[in-house]
Amino acid sequence: xxxxxxxxxxxxxxxxxxxxxxxxxxxxxxxxxxxxxxxxxxxxxxxxxxxxxxxxxxxxxxxxxxxxxxxxxxxxxxxxxxxxxxxxxxxxxxxxxxxxxxxxxxxxxxxxxxxxxxxxxxx
Numbered sequence: 001x002x003x004x005x006x007x008x009x010x011x012x013x014x015x016x017x018x019x020x021x022x023x024x025x026x027x028x029x030x031x032x033x034x035x036x037x038x039x040x041x042x043x044x045x046x047x048x049x050x051x052x053x054x055x056x057x058x059x060x061x062x063x064x065x066x067x068x069x070x071x072x073x074x075x076x077x078x079x080x081x082x083x084x085x086x087x088x089x090x091x092x093x094x095x096x097x098x099x100x101x102x103x104x105x106x107x108x109x110x111x112x113x114x115x116x117x118x119x120x121x122x123x
Contacts, residue, residue: 053109054106076115
């Protein structure tokens, strides 16, 4: 019995710990890396959307772009109806600048992008 407790049992425990460590550690590292890549991809999406809206945004041609296709699943229903009214069976609304010269649709779209960024916990 003494041989079992001093020699065999520790060997079995070391073997089991090695097997568990060899299987669990790579899996945990893989999960961490997967989350890191997902976060990075989401941040890149948000950054590209924001750059597009700030630099190249024109509401009447947005719905024909790949950028809108990327953005659309994450926007609110209200914003989708406003940006793509034809799909919803409504007549398009003319969007212009407000009296003070600020493009309110652009601002609201940037607010939507910020909401997506917050929902994804990027900020």
